[in-house]
Amino acid sequence: MFSQYVYGNYHLKDGLKENANYKVLDHATWNYLKSLYGAYIEIPRFSVAVPVGMDKTDYLVEINLRRFQIVSTPKVKYVNGVDSPLLIFVSSSMTVKELHHQICQTILDVSKEKYTLSSEELVGFSRLWKFEGNETLDDAKDMLSAA
Numbered sequence: 001m002f003s004q005y006v007y008g009n010y011h012l013k014d015g016l017k018e019n020a021n022y023k024v025l026d027h028a029t030w031n032y033l034k035s036l037y038g039a040y041i042e043i044p045r046f047s048v049a050v051p052v053g054m055d056k057t058d059y060l061v062e063i064n065l066r067r068f069q070i071v072s073t074p075k076v077k078y079v080n081g082v083d084s085p086l087l088i089f090v091s092s093s094m095t096v097k098e099l100h101h102q103i104c105q106t107i108l109d110v111s112k113e114k115y116t117l118s119s120e121e122l123v124g125f126s127r128l129w130k131f132e133g134n135e136t137l138d139d140a141k142d143m144l145s146a147a
Contacts, residue, residue: 010043011065011089024061048093065089070103071137086110100128 016022025033030042047059070086088106090099104122129140 010041011067011087012043012063018063022063024063046091046093048091062091062093066092066094068099068103070106096128100126103128 012022018024024045027044033039034042045061045063048062049057050060052058066089068088068090070088086106088102090102094102100123101119104126105119108117108119108122131140
């Protein structure tokens with residue numbers, strides 16, 4: 001089984017249609033075709049549990065991932081953060097804790113400096129903010145300065 005972190009940033013272009021632009025394959029079929037033709041990149045996906053009734057669950061392959069924009073502010077003494085916003089794409093089945101770890105690891109991966117800090121430590125002093133509607137980063141800064 002693939003780790004959710006392995007496929008976090010492989011986003012398919014918006015507007016693609018199954019069986020017209022791509023085909024979902026099981027892992028064995030993919031490996032066979034890859035052995036014949038080679039592959040530039042793998043784009044693994046998971047099946048996500050979807051409740052169908054009181055006691056029934058169906059599983060769908062999650063093609064379109066959830067889009068998150070990472071902005072790190074304010075800069076802290078341990079990490080300079082990111083200079084410009086980053087996009088990551090993650091599974092909708094990922095928990096908030098897993099998302100927080102993925103974001104922290106992404107920030108550490110793209111940071112120019114080499115840190116001895118782990119993503120676990122960065123999670124310890126970082127916070128996630130969810131922006132609604134027309135809220136902006138300036139609104140978050142205002143809320144932080146008021147606290």
